[in-house]
Structures are given as structure tokens and as C-alpha cells.
Amino acid sequence: MQFKHAPAAVSAVFDDPNLVSAAGLVPMLRLAQHAGVDRLAQARLTVPTDKGSNAGSKVMALVAGMVAGADSIDDMNVLRHGGMGRLFHRAYAPSTLGSFLREFTFGHVRQLDAVSSRVVQNLAGQTPLLRLRDGERVMVDLDDTIIEVHGYQKQGAGFGYSGVRGLNALIATASTSSSAPVILGQRLRQGKTGSPKGAARIVGDALATLRRMSLGNGARPLLRADSAFYGHATIGTAITAGADVSVTVRMDPAVKAAIATIAEDAWEMIEYPNAIRDESTGRWISKAEVAEVPFTAFRSRKKAERIEGRLVVRRIPDLGPTRVEQPTLFDVFRHHAFFTTTAKNAIGTVVADKTHRGHAIIEQVHADLKAGPLAHLPSGVFTANSAWFVLAVIAFNLTRAAGIIADRAGRLAKATTATIRRTLVTVPARLARSARRITLHLPSTWPWEAAFARLFAVTHAPPPSVAT
Structure with a gap:
């Protein structure tokens, strides 16, 4: 693409009061209203009156700014330009x-x-939001990440497990094979906080939220997590709430002893990086193998608190530099094990391993949030940043719902927030008023016109009843 005119023939003037840069906020905020964001915030927030008056409108403004791409308080100025005042009330400073x-x-x-x-x-x-096939489970993933901060005036900032100075953000997501993740629960914690602290509370809240969503197929959800969350509090909470678990275990003596009991002929090759399928037998030729053994977790606790399940183990050859320089007489393997309460007749060993590795999907949600509102934590006050985090989650779930409405069977249903923002939200428009009606004049031949039109039509239909 090249310029059509000489530089001297092009000028720029900010002088049109009828233009908006994010016309997609119109259907997005209609969707937020239908979901009850303003009414719920107004009814439930008890922030002191002098600062917390019109809490519903202020929450809506913050969410709108995040949907439009704001990642700091100053960025909320994106709501105060051109014809935005003719579309929305209370565009706060x-x-x-x-x-x-x-x-x-x-x-x-x-x-x-x-x-x-x-x-x-x-x-x-x-x-x-979560489409289920017959008998399919909802996958609930739990993980935390460090949001890096700079300076010494951020309350709660510290050096955690990553060695980076920041604050710890813990989230629980839900997803299915045909649905992208949505966030069920969140908590911002001090940077030095250990991963499992408070995880049981998040798991209980997330599973309660999932239960109230009434998905209807009756299958038990599956909680997936890494070894940091292998503890009785987290796993026990999930099982009490009616979920199964699939949690990576630490290689303690009990786990090593269980792995040693697995017979050599019990190992089965799996699809793994660089695996090749044998066309004649239909089996995988791979360096990775899996097997399982019955396992009782938390045997040091009293009998009523022990949890029966199975230990699924994946092994791969140990090809570290030491092994290459000093070959061993026998093959040496590295083992990766996880504990699951799912029944073997429901999820076999190979499927259980593949399902557990799908836990990595939560890293995409962390990356999505950090590419948006969590690029910065804007305040020096810890609770202000905590509220910002919750609002970022609301904005994330709104954009996920908008993508599904606009393009249920297409790429927007699983697109990142940045893609949804680029295609559906930051659409320039010129406002025209006639007979007390406002018309948004959008760019002709907009590539995502059909998706935008579908979102606009659905969100401007009469709203359904919502819970308060």
C-alpha cells in the first residue's frame, strides 16, 4: 500500500464533534446493561457516598474504557471525545x-x-458461553500469574516465585472443547503470596458460579491445576462441590514409590511432539509413554480426609547433557505425574493425559488480560488495583459474549480480546440526528459488517430478565 497524494496535499484537523472512534461501544454497553452490570453495581456496592455516588455508572464507564482498550486511568479519556457525549451519559473524567x-x-x-x-x-x-456436547465436561482451570510492577509505592508488591517484582493474580476459568474460556473467579494478591493461598476459596466460588449457570447436561466439571495447587484444601473443596480433579503432583516419596510399581508392559505410547503414527497398526511411535496406577492422596491425613483416585504418569527419555556425555546401561526417564479422581472407564489413561495437558489454555487468558487492562496496575493502592482487576474480568467476559453473538460459528467466537476490539469495538462512526433518532454512519465495505450488524441487532432487542 502506498500514499495516493503528496505529503503537502494531506492535512489533519481535530474539529468534528460528530465523530466517535469506538462505535462498537454502543452494542457492547447495551450487552452490559442486559447483563445487569450497572444495576448490580448500584445495588451492591457500598462505597462511601461522597466518592461512591452513581457507582453503577462509574463501573459502566470503567468497563467501557477497558473494552475500548484502556489500560490505565488516564486512558479513560477515550470515552470523552467527539460525539460520545451524544451517545452516553456520564462520561466521567x-x-x-x-x-x-x-x-x-x-x-x-x-x-x-x-x-x-x-x-x-x-x-x-x-x-x-459454554456449549456442551452430550456427556461432555466443563473444564475448570486454576492458575496464577505475576503482573510486573515498577517503583516502590505499589502496595502489596513483592518478589514471588517468578523472581519478578509484582502482584499475584489468581483466576479460575471455564471452557469446553467448542467454547473459549470465560473467567469464573479472580483474586489479586500480594506479590510474595504462595500460589495455593486462598485457592480453595476461589475454587468454591468458581464452582458455585458454574453451578448457577445451569448448563444442564449433568456431567461433573473437571478442575485442572498444576502442582502448586496439589493440597487437601483445594482438592477437597472441589470434590465437596461436586467436581472431579486433575492436578499435577510433586515428586515426593509416595509418588515415586507408586511410579516404581508400574509394570514395564503397562506403558503406552502417545501423541506428543515429533510423534509418528504407524499406518499399519494405527499406533503412535513416540518418545513419550503413559501409564497409571491406583493412588490414595494425602495418606498422612486421617482416613476420612484421604482421597482415592489414580496416578497417571507420563515418561520421556532423559536426554540431558549429562546423559549424552555419560550414557547409562539402561534407559533413564523423566516422569510427570498427575492425580485424578475421574473413573478409568469414563476417561482412559491416554485421554486423561491429553485432557490434563489442555490445562495450558489458561495461559492464553493470562496473556489476553496482560495485553489489555492488566498491562498496568494503575494505582498505588492495593484495593484499587484489586477492583481494577475485577473490572478487567467483567470486560473480558463481555467481549467473549459479544464475539459469540456476532459470529457464533466463526473465528470471533474464539478470538482474543484484541481481535474482537479491532473488529467490533473500535469502529469509527459519524453521528447524524434526524427526527430524534441517531444514526451511526459506519465505514462502507467494513470487512466485519455482518458480525457488527448481528451484534447490534441482538443487543438492541428487548432485554431478558436478569438476576439481581
């Missing part, structure tokens, strides 16, 4: 929204957690 967030206490953040939980439930009632 960034300073007002920053003051509002700084009034949050831990109790107010928990109130906002309740709003987020009900919003995702309402979205699930309006859109097929």
Missing part, C-alpha cells in the same frame, strides 16, 4: 474514576466479585 477506585476496601472488592459472578451468569443466560 479519569480523575473522578481514579478517586472512586481508591475508595474501595477489601469488602467493597468482594462486593464487586459478587457483581462479576452474577454478570457472567446473566451472560450465560443470554449467550451460549
